[in-house]
Amino acid sequence: MSRRARLMLFLAGGGGLCALLLLGVADLPPFGGSFHPYRTHAVAAAVSHATSNVVSSVNFDQRGLDTLGEESILLASVIGAATLLRPAKDETERAALGGGRTLESTRFLGYLMMPVTLVIGFDVIAHGHVTPGGGFQGGVVVGTGIHLLYVAGNYPALQRARPLRAFEWGEAIGAGAFACVGLAGIAVAGAFLADMIPTGTFGQLFSGGTVPLLNGAVGVEVASGTAVLLAKFLEQAIMIRPGPGRGRR
Amino acid sequence: MSVYAYVVSVWLLLVGAFGIVRSRNLIHAVLCLSVSQSGTYVLLLAIGYQRGASPPVFGEPATKPTFRVVDPVVQAMTLTDVVVSATVTALLLALAVQIHKRNGTLDPDELRNLQG
């Protein structure tokens, strides 16, 4: 199809769909209104299980199954991307060059920022059930923070600080732990992913029953997954070149 | 104003699709896909918004729970959605990198491996 024909086809279809959607959204409850039946029940449920971040309560307790699926998506995507970014049969990995070309100030910034970022990340994970944030947000920060070593220009140090296999395990163990807590719920409380341990006091660090556990599992998985993902893209951009020889499998 | 947020979300969905249709670069197409998806974030959060309500997080130490908070359920859904977006984008970018390696181009108009 020519570009022009494609565009015309798009405009015809898009116009029709747009009309339907606009007619549809005109029927939606007005923006900012107070019709939120699920909200009321979800807040009550979160309070009853002493989880002061209601979003975390929905994510890990009330609708924990969604999050199990979500973590599986993450696992599948990271493993999928890692598989796709493996060196092909006709490519070789060349050794990475260390340092040398980075500005001293940038390097200093990288070294300084990394521990700070990691601490922030862990804090966001640990308080996920009481304050905004959680395993996902903190995990991404941690997984990205490790890569500040690259900003610091120290790729070899990054490779040492980032044992890829360990991260692959971390990812698998995080996902597996989530699933295991779910199964334990069946054994202990008769329902999958049931909140089966004492819920603690509302608003304290130790509260929310299984929520912090699942939150932690997600944190481990996401941090490892992000690290693997960025590592694979870095590897492609820096190390893998077309060339003779056998690729690493 | 009462439907403006929804109209923006519809706009984002369609403009992203438009971007894919006229894209000359698959990396760009993948980003357009994520723009389409951001329409769903805007829609979901707009649905859950309530004027004058506070975030559904009571903090540490906790403030007194109230029902006058914005809808936490759509926020949980959007969180899942953000994760999905990031991971699918990563996957598709990986595919794009490999496609470029094998074809020397990312222009869909020039990729001719799957016709008929």
Place this chain on the structure above:
Amino acid sequence: MTVLAAIMLTLAGLGGTAVVLTGQPARQALAVSAYGLVLAVLFMVLQAPDVALSQIAVGTAVVPLMVMLAIRKVERG
């Protein structure tokens, strides 16, 4: 509050359009990052700090980083 929401919604609409209209690969990572930031602010305005946090982490850092690396790989081989 409503005015702020309206402004951020408009910015989000424009930002998404900008990403779509950015043709040159070199600018795409930047456009995505900026758009991610606009969305994060919008989410704050809509009282969704959890979502805003993950949007900042993902939308302004990880995804643009991956895009940058992918583009670098594609351009330099």
Place this chain on the structure above:
Amino acid sequence: MPVFDTGVAWLPPVALTIPILLSAAVLVGYRRVRRPVVDAVATAGAACVVAVTAALLARSSEGRVVTWSAGWAPSHGFSVGIVLVSDPVGDGIALTAAVLVTLALVFSWRYVESAEGHFHTLVLLFLAGMEGFALTGDLFDMFVFFELMGAAAYALTGMKVEDVGSLQGGMNFGIMNSLGAYMALMGVGFLYARTGNLGLPQLGEVLDHQPRSTLVVAAFVMLMAGFLVKGAMAPFHFWLADAHAVAPAPVCVLFSGVMVPLGVYAAFRVYWVVFSHQLAPGDIRRTFVVMGAVTAVVGSVMCLTSRNFKRLLAYSTIAHVGLFLSALGYLTAAGTAGALLYVAGHAGVKSALFLIGGVMLARYGSVDEIDLHGRGRDTRVMKWLAVAGGLGLACLPPFGTALGKAISEDAGVSAGYPWAPALFVVVSALTGGAVLRATGRIYFGMGPRQEGAERPDQTSGSREERDTRPLRRVPVTMLAPIVVLLLGSLAIGVVPGVHSAAQRAAEFFVDGAAYQRQALLAAPAHVAAAHLPEWTGRGLALDFASAALAVLVAGVGLWGGVLHERLPLARLRRRPLAALRAAHSGHVGDYVAWLLVGLAVLGGFVGLPHR
């Protein structure tokens, strides 16, 4: 308030957790153990899921099994949790998925060699996605598991990173499915805003008591975008041929056998439970019957004109999905029962054929019918298995496909579509005939040898990367799954009781109100008695007719070259054919444009009469 559930309510979550747990285990261990151990663990895991879903199916045929995840059963008429509702149709699909994954993994023992542990991880996560999608009764949960299937599937499609087609196929698949999924999520948002609920039974209950509105029409159309892109309805089907033709053969088995039918399943599941009171049945019937017929015709024509064996099979999947869509679209229990039997029979036959294609690629390094002329003559078993597969696809009794087709035809006639039998016969004859033609050429050396002049506008499959080292002989682990699949398809037509079970399952499926009552109020299920006859004289006659026609089609394809050039008819139809083929361009921008056109048309069909 977790309550101790007696009975089998724990089975559905376990069915979807086993593969997740095992995929994690494979990922941790695969570098430390030898390959056969990984194979054994993954296959055993899938076999466990077979056992769990079979147990579930045995239970749910007496009444739906309702599970409230995390124990959040409704209190004061509202639940904040996710409900899993497994009825015989959902369980049947879950079981089919588990069986196909098990067989695909057995086939892969000696087949897939690159990306070792990662392949198993991805296949298991794919299985988890299918189980979750089939068993859940929650709309947002459906979106999550839809995406899980997707993420694993895109990666599996593009796994052969040396193959240009495979990468582009994965990309097209990924963009189309994701876009469809995001549109579906918008539909979920619309319904949530309207009702404040996400569970299917709750949504249905609320909507049943609300006046009709355009918002609900828009929500329905957006949901269909997700489900019917996956279900490959024309004009959303383009990605399918790209992805199926290039993915490793065992993965194609899962795509064609169960993932695509799952999309159709979801479309009708939400229709029956959520929308059946809001949308006029007449409009829905017309929409699906027409679109199904168009899909079936497009698929079978493209199938007939393909020379790439795997792409040919992919197009035949599109054609058959069109038939399933029509049969379900009659909106009767009989049509649904016919579709169920047809889907099950088709899963066996089509999967076997894809595996035969995989063996072909492994042995000869090509799947191009013209290229491989006579190459398979020395095989002793494989050629007859291919013939059996072709005849099964053409609905030769007593294959399950034939039984499903006969019942669907009758249902079509009683729903007021006297042309339905003609459509079913022609489509199954064309697709079966195409397979028989390719089989005749490749395995029996029939027809004149053509010099392999490749046309630029066609994907021949002669350059596809192998999945494995060239094989000298076919190992038993590759042969056995093919035989089992074909026997399974036969069993569906032959074993007494399957037919009446399908009818009962269909009665459950089309009773949305009972679904709501049983999920929300724990009302006992009403099990309907089977009343449709099994094999009828007319059904058998039409089945034999389609099989005979298929042989004729194959014969014309093999020897009719001369005839083909002389007939004025052939010249007449060349131009539309070229246009149809040009539409299947492999260009993702085209596909997105078609998606929007399709949705606009769908919106017109469903929404206009209603306004």
